[in-house]
Amino acid sequence: MKRRLFAWVALLAWAPAGCAAGVISESWGGKSKALSHPNTSELIKKNGVPHVVFDLSAIPKGAKVHHASLVCPARRQPLQPVRIHVAGAPLKLEAPWYRSFDATAAVQAWVADPAKNTGFAVERFDGFDARRVRLDVRYEGNAGKIPPQLTGLRAVHRHGQTVLLFNELPAFRPAKDKIIYITKWRGAATEVAEGSGKDEVGNPTQPAIRLQTLRDMQGLKVRTKKGKGQRMPPFERVRAIPDVAYRVYRHTKRITAATIADATLVGAARPLCGYDHKMLIIFSHGEYYQKHEKPDNVISTFCYDDLKAVMPGEALYVHTPGKAGRAYYAVTAVMNGTENLAVSDANSLAQPVAETADTPEPIRYFTTRSTVRARHDKSTEHWFLFWEAPPFNNLPSNTPRRIVAAIPDTFKGPGPMLIDMRGSIGREGHQSDTPGALSLRMEVHGSLAHNSGKGTLLSYAESKVETFTERHVFHVADWARKKWKIDPARVSGTKGMSLHLAIRHPEMFGVFWPDRPEFYSNNFDSKWNPTGWNLGRVIGPPDVVKTADGSPGWDIYNMAWYLSRNPGKDIPFMGCLFSQPKDGNHGAEYGWQDDPKGWSALQTYRQPHVAQWGGGRIAREVRSGLYGLRWDRSVPAFSRCSLDNNPGNGDCDDGDPWGQINGYLLWSYADVVDNKDRWEMTVFLVPSSPEAACTVDITPRHRTAFKPKPGERFKWTNTALATGKVVQFGTVTADKWGLVTLAKTIVTKDRNRIGIMREKE
Secondary structure, eight states: HHHHHHHHHHHTOBSSOOOOOEEEEEEEEESSSSSSSSEEEEEEEEEEEEEEOOTTSSSSSTTOOOEEEEOOSSOOOOOSSOEETTEEEEBOOTOOOOOOOHHHHHHHHHHOOOOGGOOOOEETTTTGGGGGGGEEEEEEOOOSBOOOEEEEEEEEEETEEEEEEEOOOOGGOOOGGGGGGEEEOOGGGGGGEESBOOOSSSSEEEEEEHHHHHHHHTBBBBSSSSOSOOOOOOOSSSEEEEOEEEEEEEEEEEOOTTTGSSSSSEEEOOOTTTBGGGGGGOOEEETEEEOOTTTTTTBOOOOOEEEEEOTTTTEEEEEEOSSSSSEEEEEEEEEEEEEEOOOOTTTBBBOOEEEEEOOOOOEEEEEEESSSSSSOOOOEEEEEEOOOOSSSSSSSSSOEEEEEEEEEEEEEEEEEEEEEEEEEOOOOOOOSSTTEEEEEEEESSSSSOTTTTTTSSSGGGGOEEEEEEHHHHHHHHHHHHHHHTTTEEEEEEEEESOHHHHHHHHTOEEEEETTTTSOOOOOOOOOOGGGGGGGHHHHTTTTBBBBBSSSSSGGEEEHHHHHHHHSSOOOOEEEEEOOOOOOOOOHSSSSOOOHHHHHHHHHHTTEEEEETTTTTTOOHHHHHHHHHHHHSSSEEESSSSSOOOOOOSSSSTTTTTEEEEEEEEEEEEEEEEEEEEEEEEEEEEEEOOSSSEEEEEEEEOOSSSOOOOTEEEEEEEEETTTEEEEEEEEEEOOOOTTTOOEEEEETTOEEEEEEEEOOOO
């Protein structure tokens, strides 16, 4: 143990003192050891206002101050705009992270005349914690103890993103004999080799390390002891390590000792950021009991370009400039608040990077054969990495999101695609639930939208609820449709896909199965559904937050509100297949009360859907027919069917304990007529219907040519195909949204031909 500890300290040794004068970057603050100058801040009150005063005597009087940042870690996003000022002049938040304030002018004045140092007045700051505030100052002086500098900087630009790769500090580089290469990706049973080569599908093997090696570099013990209940055992620290970060600078000029003071700090990375920490497998039994880790768990590195791996011992930072141009980069090491700003060819690019304004694209990570027992057919999984940045998230991220495209052996383009979104993707099966369909699964930040100030000091009052996830999903989906031959009329949303995202895009999703495999209730209104998460945490207080168009922020997760805004707009066909009891099991756990409210809205606004609950079932024939639903042809919306059961009002004791809605109705695509003056469709009850006939309201939806104007009159007929006789006829007027609804239409097992014709003037 002593020998390992000595090696650790030696590898992170400080550089010698007494370096030549130049630009210095140091930090001041409270009791934290991760500061250049700890115990140099004090909280005092003047006229009832808290002031944070820093002792800056370590900076020589009159020294040139290039930049100063007041960093204020916060436990939550503020309710109202933060106001910190110096002598009445408010400080401004620093983009793009909005977690610190530009304090340059104040520090320059205080260094020139220390007597003027009255500190920072904290006039308004929800959740302010003076103990965590620090002041980072970049100034000219004589450098003392500094950390070793980074080396091996190189850059790759692809699709609008610049990937910087560089060597970690020595303590975070594994020994060569600890590096392994993945030959078969199999989760806990992943197979490895000692040397590089080809994997099972002929691609270069991905480098990796074991979890034991990773924990050693983190100074932690592998959590082999089983946790109690469903809790993960806490980490045990084997040795203390300094606080280390890698800072990334960007400039239009080459970054040298003379220009680094003027370079823009674009971000920072942490040690060991080149590894995919999500490859950690938590072992347990039952429903996640006695969780623990295993030392031999394989942890791979990321890729910086298609199938081009980051090597163990390398770090990376991904920057999205957002515009075309040529830029130089440099990286520096920071240890316990002190930064090494020395610049050489080892940590500064000699040539600029030619950057584009392209939209970022996923990077191919690895390919493997699916090992999960196939429901329909075997598939090949292609794994990708996607580094988010605005507009796909409110903040840039140096941790990528995973994307998995599972392509069954029977897939033939143009073919169907099922889209699924998750907060995290593990090694569970990724093959499609529909035969021959490509399954596209992606990790996302939330299910539709979140606050633009999330994770920053921008208050709820000055930020908006924006659909970041929607942009992310549709960008990745468009990328997938170009990469593989996808039939645009056969794209569906399933499982983890957000209902609130899918209903906004009928041009993308033909059908939405939000709860397959028939296990959980839908999230129609997140205010009332436990699966929705804490809206106050994700979006903000309901009486404060707004969307970009000024609507109440919480309404964005209420389907009934969305449908009421424009009843004439189409949505995907909704398959609401909830089979659990209303008052127990997953019905109670995942929230029942908003489901009947959601179904009522679908009926009221005449949108196409089926539903089931409490053991009720839609007919097998209907299910099979809907799985093949196409979205390039008109579909009917059925409402108020006489065979429907009553789900109630959301109270578990109200309505029928089990049942279905529209569970026996189908239609035929073969003879649909959809032109300017006429709409016709054959509708019917499936053979397993408990009755031979029913009445139902029918509204043509997703019409391509039949576009009635409000107030237009139409003739309609209902012909029994078994006899050829017209059993119903009449006139109908298009409502103010251009919808034509035929009330109490008779539909039988023997099929009925419904026709709507524009009246001639």
